[in-house]
Amino acid sequence: MTLRNESVPIDELPALEEASLTPVSRRFAPYRVFSTLAFWVPLALIVGLAPLGADVSMLLRAALGVLVLAAGVGSATLAWVEARRRAFGLRQEDLIHVSGLLVRRTTVLPVCRIQHVETATGPLERAFGLMRLTCFTAGGSSADLVLAGLRPQTAEQVRQYLLQRVRERDASAPPPEADAPS
Amino acid sequence: MVFLFVRGVVRFARENIPVLVGAGAGVAVIERIGLTEVIMAVSALLLLGVLLSVVYYRRFRFRLDGDVLLVQKGLLERTELKVSAGRVQHISLEQPVYMRPFGVVRFSADTPGGVTAEFELPGIRRSQAESLRQALSTRATPAPADDGMDAAGEAPPAPETLFRIGPRGLTLHGLASNSIYVIAAFLAPVLQPLERLGRRHLQDLDEVAWVQVFVEAPWLAGGLFLLALVVVLMGIAVVVAWLRFFGFTLVRDGERFVQYSGLFNRQEQVLSARKLQSIEWVQTALGRVLRRGYLVCRQYGGLPRAADHAGHSFLIPGLSLVEGPELARAFWPALDLRGTYHRVHPYYRRAVALRFAVVLLGLVGAIAAITAQPWWLLAVGVVLPLAWGLGHLRWLAVGWRTDGDYAFVRTGLIGRRTAAFPRGNAQTVQVQQSWFQKRRGLATLRVNLASGPERIPWIPLDQALALANDTLFRVEAPAAAAAGKREHPLGSA
Numbered sequence: 001m002t003l004r005n006e007s008v009p010i011d012e013l014p015a016l017e018e019a020s021l022t023p024v025s026r027r028f029a030p031y032r033v034f035s036t037l038a039f040w041v042p043l044a045l046i047v048g049l050a051p052l053g054a055d056v057s058m059l060l061r062a063a064l065g066v067l068v069l070a071a072g073v074g075s076a077t078l079a080w081v082e083a084r085r086r087a088f089g090l091r092q093e094d095l096i097h098v099s100g101l102l103v104r105r106t107t108v109l110p111v112c113r114i115q116h117v118e119t120a121t122g123p124l125e126r127a128f129g130l131m132r133l134t135c136f137t138a139g140g141s142s143a144d145l146v147l148a149g150l151r152p153q154t155a156e157q158v159r160q161y162l163l164q165r166v167r168e169r170d171a172s173a174p175p176p177e178a179d180a181p182s
Numbered sequence: 183m184v185f186l187f188v189r190g191v192v193r194f195a196r197e198n199i200p201v202l203v204g205a206g207a208g209v210a211v212i213e214r215i216g217l218t219e220v221i222m223a224v225s226a227l228l229l230l231g232v233l234l235s236v237v238y239y240r241r242f243r244f245r246l247d248g249d250v251l252l253v254q255k256g257l258l259e260r261t262e263l264k265v266s267a268g269r270v271q272h273i274s275l276e277q278p279v280y281m282r283p284f285g286v287v288r289f290s291a292d293t294p295g296g297v298t299a300e301f302e303l304p305g306i307r308r309s310q311a312e313s314l315r316q317a318l319s320t321r322a323t324p325a326p327a328d329d330g331m332d333a334a335g336e337a338p339p340a341p342e343t344l345f346r347i348g349p350r351g352l353t354l355h356g357l358a359s360n361s362i363y364v365i366a367a368f369l370a371p372v373l374q375p376l377e378r379l380g381r382r383h384l385q386d387l388d389e390v391a392w393v394q395v396f397v398e399a400p401w402l403a404g405g406l407f408l409l410a411l412v413v414v415l416m417g418i419a420v421v422v423a424w425l426r427f428f429g430f431t432l433v434r435d436g437e438r439f440v441q442y443s444g445l446f447n448r449q450e451q452v453l454s455a456r457k458l459q460s461i462e463w464v465q466t467a468l469g470r471v472l473r474r475g476y477l478v479c480r481q482y483g484g485l486p487r488a489a490d491h492a493g494h495s496f497l498i499p500g501l502s503l504v505e506g507p508e509l510a511r512a513f514w515p516a517l518d519l520r521g522t523y524h525r526v527h528p529y530y531r532r533a534v535a536l537r538f539a540v541v542l543l544g545l546v547g548a549i550a551a552i553t554a555q556p557w558w559l560l561a562v563g564v565v566l567p568l569a570w571g572l573g574h575l576r577w578l579a580v581g582w583r584t585d586g587d588y589a590f591v592r593t594g595l596i597g598r599r600t601a602a603f604p605r606g607n608a609q610t611v612q613v614q615q616s617w618f619q620k621r622r623g624l625a626t627l628r629v630n631l632a633s634g635p636e637r638i639p640w641i642p643l644d645q646a647l648a649l650a651n652d653t654l655f656r657v658e659a660p661a662a663a664a665a666g667k668r669e670h671p672l673g674s675a
Contacts, residue, residue: 013648013651013652013655014651014654014655015647015651016613016647016650016651016654017647092662093654093658093661093662094654094658100614102616102617103614103615103616103617104614104615104616104620105612105613105614105615106612106613106614107610107611107612108610108611108612108650108654109609109610110608110610110654110657110658110661111658111661112657112658112661112662113608113609113610113657137609137610137630137632138482138609138632142630142634142635143609143610143630143631143632143635145610169661
């Protein structure tokens with residue numbers, strides 16, 4: 001087999017930065033705040049009320065508790081802003097996910113690399129009416145894409161669409177062998 | 183039947199040596215009971231072991247059914263394993279010394295999905311293992327069926343020897359390999375008792391003349407001790423390399439690459455050209471001095487990099503600076519490891535230096551706090567230049583370049599590790615921008631391969647986006663065009 005090595009017109013490539021993105025559900029922000037506080041508030045209580053010994057004054061203890069609580073409120077605020085800026089986009093050939101606040105990550109997963117798609121909801125997510133979509137690849141957990149905070153019907157639609165594409169791909173591939181798409 | 187017993191005992195002993203030794207020592211030291219009791223206890227344990235392993239052996243069954251390998255095993259808990267041939271990644275045959283008289287080998291194979299998804303047939307006859315391997319690795323490509331367990335198989339198109347290591351290469355590989363540090367780490371806990379022992383003896387030796395010299399010049403003594411330690415470590419590293427890679431031979435057999443190695447423990451590893459994801463050319467710090475390096479071929483379900491020497495990755499040791507890039511072409515003919523690499527932005531140096539400085543300052547602070555000696559804080563003065571130096575070394579090491587379909591990412595500190603991969607092998611692509619990077623229009627590109635992630639840090643955002651778009655195009659265009667014909671733009675042998 002000879003190597004195909006035609007040059008690629010750089011300017012005509014589909015541009016990642018121009019892809020249109022959809023923000024995740026608006027309920028995702030309160031969910032993130034809630035789940036962040038669910039971790040920090042008990043921690044603040046433990047720090048504030050734990051029997052640290054008689055020589056630690058009440059005031060110092062309360063100050064520590066308030067400090068932890070403040071850290072919790074701070075990270076909840078960050079989580080809120082981050083959640084409002086999360087977005088995803090579905091292009092013809094790939095799935096785009098933008099997340100992060102201080103470190104902004106744009107992850108692109110080509111549809112032809114998807115091995116398997118899964119939707120999941122935790123109890124808290126269910127209370128907020130949210131759903132999580134996980135796309136698995138052959139690259140191990142570091143290469144899997146998790147879209148959190150979708151509305152259930154969006155998640156279901158995306159999943160159906162992706163599964164349909166995966167099925168078409170598998171049908172067109174000559175041997176149904178398990179060698180992941182290459 | 184005798185053979186079966188021996189094999190059982192051997193297997194049992196191999197798996198339980200620490201337990202046996204520990205139990206024996208415990209019984210002898212703590213209880214101080216008579217020798218007869220110890221012997222009785224040991225023989226009872228041995229008998230139990232033999233019985234258990236006989237049962238284990240009798241329960242162990244495997245069968246090749248079409249292209250599915252079925253393994254049944256288990257003593258108390260029965261496990262049945264089914265592996266389809268297309269899923270098998272990497273097959274290795276191993277023959278430890280004690281198995282050699284019986285002509286049996288250990289057969290193990292990896293499937294994608296990490297380290298856990300590995301299965302092993304601990305003692306099967308060599309011919310059987312060979313034909314099993316043949317069946318499993320040819321089944322992935324549509325091949326004429328030859329299920330016959332003892333059939334020699336059809337004559338393959340004359341295997342071609344690509345590389346054979348010589349004693350010089352072996353020794354240099356041992357010297358250059360990082361296993362020195364691993365050995366040193368293993369020896370570290372032993373050092374302190376050794377020192378204590380030495381001190382006790384030294385007091386007896388006080389009047390000997392040459393000891394007097396050392397006592398008067400502690401720097402000389404320390405230097406000589408360090409030198410001796412380094413020499414011993416190097417000696418051990420060379421011995422380890424000889425044991426592991428003696429007679430290393432790399433053979434191309436059609437679509438497969440097979441390597442044979444090992445002095446006592448003969449090992450055979452197979453790599454299928456189609457499943458190759460990336461190639462790494464590695465030069466350790468010492469390797470750069472000695473002008474040696476090694477190649478690592480990575481497949482799906484990448485093992486952690488620290489496991490390079492653990493025996494499961496496909497490693498080609500002891501290559502010179504000419505042989506390495508030359509041999510890499512055997513896997514991908516268009517691959518050229520040599521070329522000019524782009525540097526990343528100098529801000530990367532500052533970011534890395536900052537990271538090192540934070541870690542080092544934390545370390546200094548912790549030492550000062552633990553030892554309660556504030557003069558340790560003076561080390562802060564050294565930390566900043568050191569961190570800057572490390573950052574600079576890192577920045578010098580990191581580089582990237584693209585050549586046709588291939589991308590090359592180089593990293594390291596004093597050593598160098600260059601990963602080469604066809605961009606069409608990317609699984610996901612990520613452009614990452616921290617708040618600091620955003621202000622300066624920089625970004626980090628991360629390409630996740632099936633064998634693990636590769637990062638190009640701190641390059642201009644438009645460059646990162648262009649690379650990402652280009653990479654995605656190379657993944658998606660063949661897939662979109664594949665209406666039945668799935669051809670990949672990578673040259674396979």
